[in-house]
Amino acid sequence: MKLERDLIEGVLETLRTLPDAHIEPAQSASGRRDKGYDARIDLHIGDRSICLLVEAKRAVYPRDVRELVWQIRRYMEPGAPDASAGQRVPLVVAEAISPGAKELLREEQVGYFDSGGSFFLPARGVYVYIEKPPPKTLAKSLRSLFSGRRAQVLHALLMHHHKWVNVKELAEQSHASPATVSQVMTELERFDWLDMQGRGPSKERLLREPGALLDAWSKQVAANRPPALRRYYVPATKPLDLPGRLGRALEQHDVAYAITHEAAAQRYSPYLSSVSQVRCRLTPGRAADEALGTLDARVVNEGANLAVIEVKSSGELLFREKLDDVWLASPILVYLDLLRSEGRAKEMAEYLRHERIGF
Structure with missing residues (x-):
């Protein structure tokens, strides 16, 4: 609840910086499950009135976006509560939103805000797009993923991207422990880069998006200090x-x-x-x-x-x-x-x- 309040306050502070903007106090939807969203913000900017329907999450990755969009469409239907509130815009707020998730949300015309200050608001007559560096939590997670033994697992996946592999095989190929391999697989599943088949110890993965993984690694490399020579x-x-x-x-x-x-x-x-x-x-x-x-x-x-x-x-x-x-x-x-x-x-x-x- 504290995280949700802090994120909504961050949204309000950002909205207050917009020219000719007036914001009514945010209304929580707690206890009203029929609403489908977590809070509502009424924004008046110039001659436009916009109802922001807020969905709060701790973190959002590409694999989360499909479910979010489906949920949002339910409470954006004409017969849903607040349907008479004028122009309604869904807004996802989260402590961290991955770059891939942001791109998908923009494609779906869903607004977003993260704790790093990035903000996207796609409304008729009002369009706001602020891109800032990822929040420390996401940046630290990415640095960890692309370093040490975890990087060896990614390296093995890229070298064998056309093959289905299980945890044991990948651990042998990457010289990493099965626990490390499992952690990396969990992270990559969040980015929706893997296909999966089977269950338990025989569960196998296939790297469906090797290009996206290499692009992400490239960006991380560019942000790091080169090794000493x-x-x-x-x-x-x-x-x-x-x-x-x-x-x-x-x-x-x-x-x-x-x-x-x-x-x-x-x-x-x-x-x-x-x-x-x-x-x-x-x-x-x-x-x-x-x-x-x-x-x-x-x-x-x-x-x-x-x-x-x-x-x-x-x-x-x-x-x-x-x-x-x-x-x-x-x-x-x-x-x-x-x-x-x-x-x-x-x-x-x-x-x-x-x-x-x-x-």
């Missing part, structure tokens, strides 16, 4: 030959690695005429230092032709592929890395996605 100059080596030399040196010292960024994308789907720097994910330690030493690699601040990204776990090297005797990060990780790079890297990322990833 250790920059080196390897003398007497042409950029085209450096991945092979580096790979042989690392393998001789039993160091797990994966070439990424432009050097990897160029091997998956050639796009640039040349690549001046090689970026590599590797497991740090004495063995890695010794391998770099055999190449006479020198730490530099400028003029680097090799950049090293130290991985915290083997999970960051999942689904690497060996092409021309060189281990490359998976196309998914290469794509995400390119989005955080500079120059023409973003163009290269989109080309890689179109030509190699395919969704």
Whole structure:
């Protein structure tokens, strides 16, 4: 109830900032189940009178929107209570509304307000659209979903998006626990990106919307700080030959690695005429230092032709592929890395996605 009151007060404060607006006190619909909604706000703006019928929720995801729209249509029918109140506009208020849910609500011409201050009001003669950063609760949830072991589960799903998988299979593929996999599945179901079949331990999922998942991951990556790079100059080596030399040196010292960024994308789907720097994910330690030493690699601040990204776990090297005797990060990780790079890297990322990833 407190959350509902706080959200409605947030709506009222936003409405008061509109020019020539007058708002009558919100009326709660508590105890009146025939109403179908939680509160009513009468808004007068200019010569327009609008009755906002408020539906309060804690959080709204795409899978919730269908039920919400069905419920809203029931109390928006001509014979429903308040049908004589003039222009009526449904308004969903929630602590957090996911981007996908907002898009669906806009398509259905249903208003919304979240605790971050985003507001959409589609009324005849009065149209308000305010988009603000997601509230901290949703932002934190998304950061958690696209990091650590959970990100490994998403990575596995994207790599096997055309296959039905159960929790056990996905846990083995992603090197994550079954509990972590189950948590990720619950989150993705809220976004309505999965198809499901079966029950219990044999229940299987299919990633129906791989493109939407990758888009969401891309946005999260763009908002995060890029990983730290250790920059080196390897003398007497042409950029085209450096991945092979580096790979042989690392393998001789039993160091797990994966070439990424432009050097990897160029091997998956050639796009640039040349690549001046090689970026590599590797497991740090004495063995890695010794391998770099055999190449006479020198730490530099400028003029680097090799950049090293130290991985915290083997999970960051999942689904690497060996092409021309060189281990490359998976196309998914290469794509995400390119989005955080500079120059023409973003163009290269989109080309890689179109030509190699395919969704």
